[in-house]
Amino acid sequence: MGAEGIGARIARKEDKRFITGKGRYTDDMVVPGMKHAMFVRSPHAHAKINGIDKSAALAVPGVIDVLDGQQLTEDGIGSLICGWAITSKDGSPMNMGDWRPLATGKVRYVGDAVAIVVADTRAQAREGAEKVEVDYEELPSVTDSTAAIAEGAPQIHENAPGNQIFDWELGDSTTVDAALASAAHITEMDVVNNRLIPNAMEPRAALGHYNSAEDHYTCWTTSQNPHVARLVMSAFYNVAPENKLRVIAPDVGGGFGSKIYIYPEEIVCLWASKRTDVPVKWVADRTESFMCDAHGRDHVSNIKIAFDSENRITAIKVDTLANIGAYMSLFSSATPTYLYATLLSGQYNVANIHANVRTVYTNTAPVDAYRGAGRPEACYLIERAMETAARELGVDPAELRRKNFITEFPHQTPVIMAYDAGDFGASLDAAMQAADYSGFAARKAEAAGRGKLRGIGLSCYIEACGIAPSQAVGSLGAGVGLWESAEVRVNAVGTIEVLTGSHSHGQGHETTFAQLVADRLGVGIDTVSIVHGDTDKVQMGMGTYGSRSGAVGMSAISVALDRVEAKAKKIAAHLLEADEADIVIEGGELKVAGTDKTLPWFQMALAAYTAHNLPEGMEPGLKETAFFDPANFTFPAGCYICEVEVDPDTGVTDVIQFVAADDFGTIINPMIVEGQVHGGVAQGIGQALLEGCAYDPQSGQLLTASYMDYTMPRADDLPSIDVSTTKTESPSNPLGMKGCGEAGAIGSPPAVINAITDAIGNNDLTMPATPQAVWAAING
Amino acid sequence: MASISMTVNGREVSGDAEDRTLLVEFLRNNLGLTGTHVGCDTSQCGACVVHVDGEAVKSCTMLAAQAAGSAVTTIEGLAAGGELHPVQKAFHENHGLQCGFCTPGMIMAATDMIRRHGASLDEKTVREELEGNICRCTGYHNIVKSILAAANEMGGAQQAAE
Numbered sequence: 001m002g003a004e005g006i007g008a009r010i011a012r013k014e015d016k017r018f019i020t021g022k023g024r025y026t027d028d029m030v031v032p033g034m035k036h037a038m039f040v041r042s043p044h045a046h047a048k049i050n051g052i053d054k055s056a057a058l059a060v061p062g063v064i065d066v067l068d069g070q071q072l073t074e075d076g077i078g079s080l081i082c083g084w085a086i087t088s089k090d091g092s093p094m095n096m097g098d099w100r101p102l103a104t105g106k107v108r109y110v111g112d113a114v115a116i117v118v119a120d121t122r123a124q125a126r127e128g129a130e131k132v133e134v135d136y137e138e139l140p141s142v143t144d145s146t147a148a149i150a151e152g153a154p155q156i157h158e159n160a161p162g163n164q165i166f167d168w169e170l171g172d173s174t175t176v177d178a179a180l181a182s183a184a185h186i187t188e189m190d191v192v193n194n195r196l197i198p199n200a201m202e203p204r205a206a207l208g209h210y211n212s213a214e215d216h217y218t219c220w221t222t223s224q225n226p227h228v229a230r231l232v233m234s235a236f237y238n239v240a241p242e243n244k245l246r247v248i249a250p251d252v253g254g255g256f257g258s259k260i261y262i263y264p265e266e267i268v269c270l271w272a273s274k275r276t277d278v279p280v281k282w283v284a285d286r287t288e289s290f291m292c293d294a295h296g297r298d299h300v301s302n303i304k305i306a307f308d309s310e311n312r313i314t315a316i317k318v319d320t321l322a323n324i325g326a327y328m329s330l331f332s333s334a335t336p337t338y339l340y341a342t343l344l345s346g347q348y349n350v351a352n353i354h355a356n357v358r359t360v361y362t363n364t365a366p367v368d369a370y371r372g373a374g375r376p377e378a379c380y381l382i383e384r385a386m387e388t389a390a391r392e393l394g395v396d397p398a399e400l401r402r403k404n405f406i407t408e409f410p411h412q413t414p415v416i417m418a419y420d421a422g423d424f425g426a427s428l429d430a431a432m433q434a435a436d437y438s439g440f441a442a443r444k445a446e447a448a449g450r451g452k453l454r455g456i457g458l459s460c461y462i463e464a465c466g467i468a469p470s471q472a473v474g475s476l477g478a479g480v481g482l483w484e485s486a487e488v489r490v491n492a493v494g495t496i497e498v499l500t501g502s503h504s505h506g507q508g509h510e511t512t513f514a515q516l517v518a519d520r521l522g523v524g525i526d527t528v529s530i531v532h533g534d535t536d537k538v539q540m541g542m543g544t545y546g547s548r549s550g551a552v553g554m555s556a557i558s559v560a561l562d563r564v565e566a567k568a569k570k571i572a573a574h575l576l577e578a579d580e581a582d583i584v585i586e587g588g589e590l591k592v593a594g595t596d597k598t599l600p601w602f603q604m605a606l607a608a609y610t611a612h613n614l615p616e617g618m619e620p621g622l623k624e625t626a627f628f629d630p631a632n633f634t635f636p637a638g639c640y641i642c643e644v645e646v647d648p649d650t651g652v653t654d655v656i657q658f659v660a661a662d663d664f665g666t667i668i669n670p671m672i673v674e675g676q677v678h679g680g681v682a683q684g685i686g687q688a689l690l691e692g693c694a695y696d697p698q699s700g701q702l703l704t705a706s707y708m709d710y711t712m713p714r715a716d717d718l719p720s721i722d723v724s725t726t727k728t729e730s731p732s733n734p735l736g737m738k739g740c741g742e743a744g745a746i747g748s749p750p751a752v753i754n755a756i757t758d759a760i761g762n763n764d765l766t767m768p769a770t771p772q773a774v775w776a777a778i779n780g
Numbered sequence: 781m782a783s784i785s786m787t788v789n790g791r792e793v794s795g796d797a798e799d800r801t802l803l804v805e806f807l808r809n810n811l812g813l814t815g816t817h818v819g820c821d822t823s824q825c826g827a828c829v830v831h832v833d834g835e836a837v838k839s840c841t842m843l844a845a846q847a848a849g850s851a852v853t854t855i856e857g858l859a860a861g862g863e864l865h866p867v868q869k870a871f872h873e874n875h876g877l878q879c880g881f882c883t884p885g886m887i888m889a890a891t892d893m894i895r896r897h898g899a900s901l902d903e904k905t906v907r908e909e910l911e912g913n914i915c916r917c918t919g920y921h922n923i924v925k926s927i928l929a930a931a932n933e934m935g936g937a938q939q940a941a942e
Contacts, residue, residue, distance in 0.1 A: 011872050011873050011875065012872070012875065014880075015871070015872040015877060015880075016872070017880075018877055018880030018883050018884075019855075019864070019868040019871050019872055019877065019880075019883060019884075019887060020815070020855065020856065020858075020859055020864075020868065021813070021814070021815015021816070021854060021855035021856040021884050022815065022856075023815070023880045023881075023883075024814075025814075025817075025881065027814075027817075027818070028808075028814035030812075123798070123800070199916055200879070200881075200916055201817075201819045201825065201827060201879065201881040201882045201914065201915065201916050201917075202817070202819070202879065202881040203818075203819065251879075251880065252879065253817075253879045253880065253881025253882075254878070254879040254881060254916050254917055256916070285820075285821045286819065286820035286821045286822070286825075287821060505879050506878035506879030506880070506917045507878070508878070671875045672875065674875075675875050675878060675917075675918060675921075675922055678918055678919035678920075678921040678922065679878065679916070679917045679918050679919045680919075681919055682918075682919030682920065682921075683916070683919075706820070706821065706822050706824070707820050707822055707824035707825060707914065708822055708824065712914050712916070713919075713920075714910065714911055714914065714920075715906070715907040715908075715910035715911070715913075715915075715920040715923070715924060716904075716907040716908050716910070716911060718907075718919060718920055718921075720903075720921055720924070721919060721921055744919075
């Protein structure tokens with residue numbers, strides 16, 4: 001692997017700027033003449049807009065202009081769209097309501113943007129925003145998904161009767177119902193997956209700059225996928241044609257899904273910059289982030305798992321109601337469908353699966369993909385039900401899972417996915433050993449002596465990552481392809497620039513991507529620079545989400561490197577007067593195998609650019625491009641075990657140990673991969689114990705709109721995490737990678753809740769398992 | 781509007797700011813020291829921690845005028861003479877950061893924590909004292925590891941000097 005190659009545990013190249021305060025985030029950007037924006041937002045969950053009086057706001061010193069939705073419409077700016085079309089089971093298309101970047105006619109959730117105020121300073125913009133008088137006529141609102149589809153619920157969009165967006169199914173209900181009818185045992189549960197607010201530490205921001213002299217726009221923004229932002233703003237929102245719009249996502253302070261989407265703010269800042277002829281910067285304050293960033297989860301489900309007399313699963317039937325919020329965000333329709341129901345087979349061999357999913361509008365912030373996106377919801381459902389089934393059947397939860405594991409690959413599930421590789425028994429064994437599973441009974445007895453209730457819980461997760469073959473997702477309704485691009489530029493002195501369509505916002509691409517190049521060419525990682533996040537530098541890319549940057553993004557680099565190597569070998573063979581097939585690249589040199597003839601890498605590069613002596617007909621230069629479209633998703637999987645102690649007097653849960661055994665396929669940098677698992681598990685424990693978005697059901701006000709009200713996991717809420725890996729390589733990409741970004745958040749919530757319900761002996765527990773909720777469950 | 785003077789990272793600086801200007805705004809907007817970050821509105825997240833007269837302070841809870849005449853150290857001033865501070869070095873070596881947004885505040889808080897506790901700092905204390913700093917990426921695992929490693933190195937260095 002080499003000291004810096006694949007598998008090397010090396011510290012990150014990008015760290016230096018972050019630990020010295022030299023990171024450059026969107027809010028750090030300053031453009032000459034730049035002004036500041038504040039949005040006027042709806043204080044009501046649902047209201048008619050009868051008029052907007054800007055006069056007082058325009059009189060505030062420093063205020064340059066106040067712009068509203070009517071002006072935006074007059075300028076031809078388009079509505080926000082959902083990029084994944086889902087068809088209901090009756091064949092009808094989904095009912096997508098209109099989402100104007102600035103609301104006209106009606107507001108539909110607390111925080112809905114109504115106008116933008118541009119001023120010399122941020123404080124003046126805020127003062128101006130407070131003085132915009134919007135004449136609202138309040139309407140009844142609904143925030144809960146079950147209430148929203150009930151008879152007589154307030155109608156949120158005219159074209160979505162009963163607030164239903166679609167009623168979709170996957171799988172064969174006839175065979176599932178037959179299997180349920182002949183089952184020896186059925187475990188049935190109602191399960192809620194609590195609504196979360198992503199909370200990347202850097203609030204969203206946008207700086208729009210229209211250059212009237214060149215008729216060109218630049219947008220600095222907190223995006224996980226700047227190229228998709230440019231594409232969508234150009235093709236659908238009519239902000240500017242692609243060739244006149246540059247989108248830059250500089251250092252981005254975390255995303256977790258919430259920075260995939262193109263939001264109203266970046267569109268409006270660009271448009272406002274043209275209207276006012278000044279660069280316009282907007283930075284969300286934290287309450288805006290809570291109100292307006294796309295939220296996650298919010299599923300209400302029923303699951304039935306049927307077993308035969310040998311405790312083998314014969315069928316799974318799921319019914320889910322998913323809250324989409326007030327508008328359909330960019331991938332909101334995919335999350336509760338193709339990223340969810342397709343994973344309902346879990347790690348298990350199940351012949352019959354049927355899922356029915358209804359999605360519904362409510363007067364809440366839009367809901368979209370948040371770390372894991374659909375897969376955590378599937379995993380939580382399956383793994384809570386498996387643990388419950390084991391208790392009902394009186395068998396060990398680990399052994400019930402093992403008995404039902406898929407053991408042969410490839411494996412076609414009844415819900416689209418074809419698992420390509422895995423060894424679920426290996427990760428279960430690794431986790432059980434690391435957790436000393438067999439010693440649990442003694443630890444439980446010891447804890448009981450101290451008056452504590454000790455419990456252990458398992459979760460065997462699987463996810464689909466590397467999203468994925470463009471043709472396949474296109475056939476399922478995706479509006480984009482999901483390949484990735486790479487360009488490898490070898491400079492004349494032999495140094496290397498890799499341009500990638502992936503975007504790093506904490507994942508360490510500048511290090512791991514350089515490690516791949518170092519591994520292939522034997523050069524040091526300091527001679528390799530990774531370029532990303534700028535549509536003027538990188539031709540095209542699909543960005544970073546769905547744990548895809550390794551499996552798809554690095555695979556594109558790998559293919560481009562194949563092409564670079566092929567040309568480099570031709571040049572070396574020519575200069576060394578050897579057969580091309582005999583050239584090997586190692587240690588920064590091109591060598592003729594079996595001889596002492598070598599050509600340093602930089603000399604080969606120089607030869608490519610001087611072009612004084614190249615093989616007949618070869619073009620000068622050394623630069624290769626690749627677009628990689630994988631053959632399949634990848635399937636990271638693993639086993640998590642959580643052990644807790646509950647104080648029966650207070651209901652406080654203490655996570656005593658948390659063990660993660662993951663199969664991510666090939667790992668480039670173990671230290672970075674472990675960090676991804678730590679962070680994912682922390683978010684999963686946060687969901688299980690602490691985090692829960694709450695709206696007031698009467699007023700529709702967001703009650704959890706600050707860090708005083710929404711419980712983020714803090715250092716003293718979490719344990720140290722025991723992380724290890726097992727390995728089966730993915731056959732779907734040249735590196736054998738599977739992806740590691742979301743596993744922790746997917747696998748951990750059921751492990752935590754299974755541990756608590758084991759401890760307290762009551763399975764009726766909903767996330768977040770706060771002390772109050774646990775105490776209530778104990779005291780029934 | 782007032783003229784405010786203070787020492788920042790060893791240099792005398794002054795600037796005009798409205799009375800309501802927070803120290804973090806003065807550092808970022810007047811001085812261009814953008815390493816100090818704003819992650820919330822309620823003094824919860826700790827991304828803005830700097831040192832004022834040697835003590836860790838959330839620079840969003842202090843008016844710039846209150847810091848007039850004080851000596852302020854920001855993340856940009858922590859590395860002396862181009863040499864990384866042991867806490868910066870420990871965060872790098874132990875992968876104590878991912879997106880980097882909370883990192884300046886974490887490092888400044890950790891430096892203060894180690895100053896107060898020295899090499900006796902243990903995991904429980906670190907976790908409790910990080911209550912005022914939120915990270916969404918790392919799960920704190922490697923931040924705690926980094927701080928303990930730095931405390932160990934700095935404590936060890938102190939003992940060697942004595």
